[in-house]
Amino acid sequence: MLLIFIINKMTLKRKTKQKEIIEEQISKIKTFFSAEELYEIIKQKYPEIGIATIYRHLKEKEKGKTLFSYLCERRKIYSTEKKSHCHFICETTGKTIHFDLDNIDFIKNKVPGKISSIQIEIKGICNDCKNA
Numbered sequence: 001m002l003l004i005f006i007i008n009k010m011t012l013k014r015k016t017k018q019k020e021i022i023e024e025q026i027s028k029i030k031t032f033f034s035a036e037e038l039y040e041i042i043k044q045k046y047p048e049i050g051i052a053t054i055y056r057h058l059k060e061k062e063k064g065k066t067l068f069s070y071l072c073e074r075r076k077i078y079s080t081e082k083k084s085h086c087h088f089i090c091e092t093t094g095k096t097i098h099f100d101l102d103n104i105d106f107i108k109n110k111v112p113g114k115i116s117s118i119q120i121e122i123k124g125i126c127n128d129c130k131n132a
């Protein structure tokens, strides 16, 4: 009985430690990242942390609204800081160009609720093609 308790406690401790490691790595990333990219970074120093643990952690954070997710060229990407993810798709080449939105006031009043994150896709002709 006592042994089981100790083992449980050890598992719990290990899990907490792993969470701390993942958290620390996430806090270092200032831009968008995928679960796979995060895993690659963590794996170098902490090979004991599996990708399933990372997926689980990201899911929890997303639920807790401390992480925002976006879809980028069929890939799911995350950010803790960036609350918008914007694509400008060139209709001539099909190329996706990323841009940042510093101010979301223009849309705030139009949205029937509180915004937590924004994903925008705009199509047109990019400057390179326009000037060519």
Ligand SMILES: [Zn+2]
Binding pocket: 071, 072, 073, 085, 086, 087, 098
């Ligand atoms: Zn993107």
Ligand SMILES: [Zn+2]
Binding pocket: 090, 091, 092, 093, 095, 125, 126, 127, 128, 129, 130
């Ligand atoms: Zn173009």
